[in-house]
Amino acid sequence: MYEFQEQIGFPILTVITFLPALGGLAVLFARGKPNVYKGITLAVTGVNFLLSLVLIQYFDRYTATMQFVEKVPWISSLGISYHMAVDGISVLLIMLTTLLSLIIVPASWNYIKDRELQFFAAFLFLETGLIGVFCARDLFMFYVFWEVMLIPMYFIIGVWGGPRRIYAAIKFFLFTFAGSLLMLIAIVAIAYLARSNPFATPVFDMDLLENATFSYQVQVLAFLAFFIAFAVKVPMWPLHTWLPDAHVEAPTAGSVILAGVMLKVGGYGMLRLCIPLFPDAVVAIAPYILVLSIIAIVYGALVSLVQKDLKKLVAYSSVSHMGFVTAGIFALNIVGIEGGIMVMFSHGLLTGALFLMVGFLYERLHTREISEMGGLAGPFPVMAAFFSFFALASLGLPGLSGFVGEFLSLVGLFTYSKPMAAVASIGIILAAAYLLWMYQRVMFTGLRDQKWYKVPDYSLREIVSLAPLGILAVWAGVYPNTFLQLIQPPAARLTEKMAPYMAESGSVVERIFASLGGLF
Amino acid sequence: MKQDLLAIMPEIMLIATAVVILLVDPLLPVDGRRGLSWLGIAASVTAAIATWQLRDEEYSVFSHSIAVDKYSIFFKILLLVVAALAMLLSEKYLFLKKRLLGDYYALILFATIGMMVMAEAVDLITFFVGLELMALCSYLLAGFFRYQERSVEAGMKYFLTGAFASNFLLFGMAILYGLAGSTNYQEIGDAIRLGPVPSGPLVIAIVLVLAGFAFKVGAAPFHNWAPDVYQGAPTPAAAFLAVGPKIAAFAAILKFFTIMLGSQESTWVPLMIAVAILTMIVGATMALLQKDLKRMLAFSSIGHVGYLLLAVIATGSSGRSIGMSSVLFYLAAYTFMNMGAFGVLVHMTNHSSFGDTLDDIAGAGKSFPWAAGIMSLFMLSLTGVPPTAGFLAKFYLFSAVVDAGYAWLAVVGALFSLVSAFFYLRVIVYMYMRSPEQELEMSEDGKSWDLGLGLGIAATGVIVLGILPAPVVDAAQNAVVKLLGN
């Protein structure tokens, strides 16, 4: 029952997960000392980032088995254990999380005026939730972390957000919570169905669940429950409408984490749970999901095109980009899956950066209305340079990170279905359209007001916040193998798992309808 | 005889303390009465320890009218915790409202005894006496502030509906007795199982018993009293009334519907499903409309009763132990989060213009940071968000429901949890995301050590049950083993 993999000498996953929470507690006790709690936050996120680098360093990237295993019984009478372990996908996303968390600290240094202390504490708790999701190997733990990250984000949007923050926060919470509750029931159901006999304790351990087999009806229903929970987070069309509201109202740092990491947990969940646990159902339902993904890609882009609010535009672009994630993943081949993960990673970097920049812009202009901007490249050349860099990377310019993921995921999709890939590719055209048009309206053409020349351009603090993201974006574009290597073994494992099921996908609608009565 | 007395030692302690309080109270000046709560708390704690000492043996005492086993010990300790928390919350409130009487604590202790008897009874008569003892005390606690119209209204409403519903329950028990010729649960259960029993009267008995219990726990359509009573009753009393009687009633429900009526599940399970669904609908949708926090909490507790009934239903399905133990755990979690939530309202009463409404807590996040923080904790726990007790309770409960084959009921439950999230979150929204219309003022005697301790215990309970629930889960599982042993 106890298990500890002696890979690095100390339980690094536990440390990396709970260090921020401890920091958060420490912050709460530093009332009235801004420098102390900001310092703590910076130190904790910094250390965590370094730890994630250590993790990658010691990580064996040539195997698909879970590493850094830590396993201790937790609620043993319910079959729940404290079980943490990571594979390449987790490691990559943990690194992204710690990086973005670190970047946010300087970015919010002077941004939050009210109840700053709680803000930083909320952030640290949020980081714990996020990392926990990526580490958990026990379904129960997964769910706990999944929900834990919800609360701080709810507060971040609701307390430090814009004028419609309450609506946005509640919408965010209820959308996510609705999905989670379905997932909770599915978790319980499969945990109890996976028992060897009716008197055994339920099975929450993912390792064991992956070897369990479920009847087709159970698979379909449980898959849908899990999938809806993840689809809300991703967010997939038509479950996406919380996202624009949440982003527009959230403070910059909130948007960055929300777009940068939180959306990724959706994709991560699909990879970690939907596919390995319910291979039969995945094969059957994948076509529908792909259709939804493609709708998301095109739809998000079209809606983005006509947005008037800069942040909303970026938010809708996330819907479009994340469509590539699900499209890649549910193409169910290794290229697509790796592409999907790369899109997640790169979207985390790029959209994070875009939101940061929108925030920086807002701090200067006190508006996000595109119609009130124009010609800003004049007074803010450095900003314009960064803006163009990240906008171009985001529209999938080759050589930068966005391209690799999108292209791989399209190749994967193309392998699955050519017409689908063709339609999805329209999204790439539209991405260029909305991003360039946005860039043009913001940065080009005549300056509205000469007073902006008196406002300073990016400070060193802001450049330092953005630079790592830019560097990684170039890195992932020029030498993506660094990251692809990490995710190749797990992706291969997933496709191997799928392989036996790929052949026997029959008339899907029929099977789904036939199975609906089964569970009840 | 010695064994008998040993087994009821906790009750004896409470009775003795209550009597002491009653005797001492008139002799003390008003200020001196502030310590009386501590007497009651000490008694509760001691009684809880005494109860814990009994855990290793099975006592079936007083000619099998009560059974002191792991099951009743679980409930009794829980009830004593409720009592202690209620007393911790009360002292300051009574002081502020200038009605600091020892009788109040005596009533809480007597009610606790009644509830403990309800939990440990294995005999209809004993149960009924316990029930009435609890009920009488509750009526008085609700109407304790006799100079406040609302309190009297609450007392009146609680009394009339309570007595009315007790009659249902009593009639049902009378018929059960008549059909079986015994008042002992086990014998009644055997008689019904072995039969033959006339089905008409049996069904009437089941319906009457169900209706009576539904009233006691506040399940729809027998719930209407609850919001009015909680709103009108003194806030700490409301906390006590919202939790204690429910725990005791569920303790009895589980015994009634497994030991006695376990063989009749095809009769009562559909009825209870109907009640449970209606209860969840009423609880969630009505709470959405409330502006008064105590009413909101009342409807919320109605909603929680709906979930609990789901677990009872799960128990019915071939008597699965998980259904039963999930009820136990849920009640434990519910205790802390609900009492905590009411406790925060007590705390807010410091603020002179506080009227228990949502508007009154606007901006509490700034003016009462700690209170608002733990209020959020309780609200999240009531919503069922990890890592709180409420989540684990809901998780455990849904496990039971799904395991019993009622996945669709779990989905319905989840739907209403979602709806309920809306009004729980609204509390947080008001506290943190809105600014108050007027600045809050603290009254002179704002600080209260008892209250702080009470809230601290509740908050700790919510967190500990959420993070390290294993001991309580195990206790709940062990508690039900014996009950379902046959």
Place this chain on the structure above:
Amino acid sequence: MMKTAVLLIPLLPLASFIITGLFGKRYFKEKSQYLSVAAVAVSWLLSIYLIIQVERGEELSWQVYSWIAAGKFKVDIGFLVDQLTAVMLLVVSTVGFMVHVYSIGYMKGDGGYYRFFAYLNLFMFSMFMLILGNNFLMLYVFWEAVGLCSYLLISFWYTKQSAANAGTKAFLVNRVGDFGFGLGIMLIFVTLGTLSYSGVFENAGRIGSGTITAICLLLFMGAMGKSAQFPLHVWLPDAMEGPTPVSSLIHAATMVNAGVYMVARSSPLFHQSHTAMFVVALVGTFTAIFAASIGLVQNDIKKVLAYSTVSQLGYMFAALGVGAWAAGMFHLVAHGFFKGLLFLCSGSVIHAVSGEQDMRKMGGLKNKIKITYWTFVIGALAISGFPGLAGFWSKDSVLAGAFNGGYWYFWLVGLIAAFMTAFYMFRLIFMTFHGKPRDVELYSHAHESPRSMTIPLIVLAIPSVLIGLVLGLPPEDGHIDRFLEPVFEAVKGEAHHFGALDVGLMALSAGIGLAGIFLAWVFYIKRPELPEKAGAHVGVLYKAALNKYWIDEIYFALFINPVRALGRGLWRWVDVGIIDGFVNGSARFFRGVGMVLRPAQSGKIQAYMFSMLLGLLALLLVYLALTI
């Protein structure tokens, strides 16, 4: 050594880009050109070295590192240097170098001086990588990268609304082409499992006929975008908003040729699909005449040249499409030089008249700016197919290829287009340099450009004159044909012997060119009132050509506005209306249920008791309902 050269050629401009880009604003300022020009100069020398090596028969195929490896999808960063590459290198490095030099003078005093050079360097890097890459994905990557540079440089003067629009437009139209290109690459990968040139071409024979047509057409879609073929040509004329050196380098001599390069590179694929080949030829020919007809009536000096470019690119595609691969490449090289020259000349003119581009305001400039005038005339003669000059040989080999391939209709259309070309080029010359100055103000201030600008004109005029002789003689078996033979060996048509008929054709095309020049002389020197009359005579056609056949307007009406309307509709109706409506509606629904239940909570205690009674009876009824 070759490897080093291959590495340095692109990396020097890249390094220069990074350094200039990062530090130019603060440190280099007015001296930004030194590093950039030096880097490109070295690249140019190395290119020449490389060409010589290839000439000697050396080739290079080099995998540098594994770029993307995801499952079966493995793509390397690698270089391929062969004859085709060498030909491209020649044009790109030479024109690139010249344009860099030219820019020193042209851009002097501009606020974004450093930025301009940085972008140019970035472009050089991308373009070098594009032609040096050894697989389709690299081609695609740098295809987009040059597109980016084009975007950045078109909207270089970003404060101008029209420049900003043009940049965005260029990128978007290219993206539409890339849409096809990308899908084509995916289809290649899915079919063959590899993307390297060698791998693909070796296995090209295994591809089914339907698939290969699909691949070719998809690839060609990309080429249409980049090389501005109808109907994706719309961006190139607008791209003239960029500084003139950019127009010269990117939008005339190099980047727009990438499409031609791509089709030539993929010749083993195209060769297998007659349909695709025919489509290429058809699109090319049509574009040639279509753009030429627009060029006839444009008044903006750069717009005329832009449409001319589109038209000439059409020629190249026509050549490729009819199987005259080497001819296409020959025309590419020749065109690269003389069109680069023409643009630089036009830049010089614009520089002389302080930024004015409308020919109707010029006239009589030939005395004021002599060097510019003469080099311009050389360029114009070259493009018009004046016998002996570069354009004559290359254009003739294209036409001959079409004729000999049996595509007499393409030949005929090409001939007409050649006539138009000659006409509008000399219309331009006559309007700009001859006659009386129409705007005295402009005229009086006109002045010859600085030496940094005139030297490149002279340098480029040389190949415009000579390169046809060097490369193109004897016709159909010239140096370039022999040089490119290894590349196009597999796709070569039947051997054709140069005969009397060919001489006749050559004479015909020479005559046509001269006729065009003559007609222009008649219209604009001899009888200047004629154009108006003629225009009135064919009113509709004239108007249509002047308005570029309203293609932009059609696109707006057909695509852009509907797409925006669709986006707005989806947002307002689907997102806010339906989805959020459903969400908010369900919240309202539950409140509504509460409102329905609320009367039961009347506060009247006896009502509560009555409802308890009813509840009790309802339970009995439920039981009865369930049992009966």
Place this chain on the structure above:
Amino acid sequence: MGDFNQFFFILLSVVILVSAACVVLFKNLIYSALSMIGSFLGVAGIYILLHAELVAAAQVLIYVGAISVLVIFAIMLTHHRTGDLSLYFHKQAWIALPVCAVAGITLMVIMGSAAYNAVGEAQNPTDENIASLLFNEYAFPFELVSLALLVAMIGAVILAKKEKS
């Protein structure tokens, strides 16, 4: 004997039910209270028919002697012998009447027609029997009842005692 028993049963039933109906229907509370006493006495008679004399005695003592007196005291204390005519019945009374009638008759039929397997000759538990049950088997609840009565006392005090304030 049987017929005699039956006769008294019917007589007592009529008394009980009619006086119970009077309790509800009388406008004057005092009349209602008196009807209630009549009903209680009828119930006591039923107990005698059932050979439960001890219960009958207790019925008379507690219900007639204590509770009824308490009720009458309360009526006196509140000086509220008659209410406002319009407030005499609740407006739902006339909906409740058929409901109660139908439900009552249905349940009467069900309860009155079921075959109880335990039915035999009427037993007559002796008073010793009852006493021993009360003080042995039910000793614990018996003790608890005292608490209930204590609570009632406390309740009366805290609710009804006149305080100087």
Place this chain on the structure above:
Amino acid sequence: MTPLQEYLALSMALFFIGTWGVVARRNIILVVMCIELMLNAINIALVAFSNYSPIGGGRGEVFVFFVFALAAAEAAIGLAIAIAMYRLKEKLSVDDLDEMKG
């Protein structure tokens, strides 16, 4: 000998008369009285069962004694509430206390 069934029928009838009274009359004292009528109905059933039960003999009667005691306590508290209410509002109609609702 009157059969058990008839006693039970009587009990039911009395129970529902009491029930009707509880929901029909507005005076709190009368409501308390009707509740007592309902309890009497239950007592009749208990005693009848007790007498006709061969095995559980006497328990019903014991039960009734408990009901007596508790009924008395209940009545006392009910009337105390009535008095408190009267003192506060000068009214006895239960409908008059409906401040809390909705």
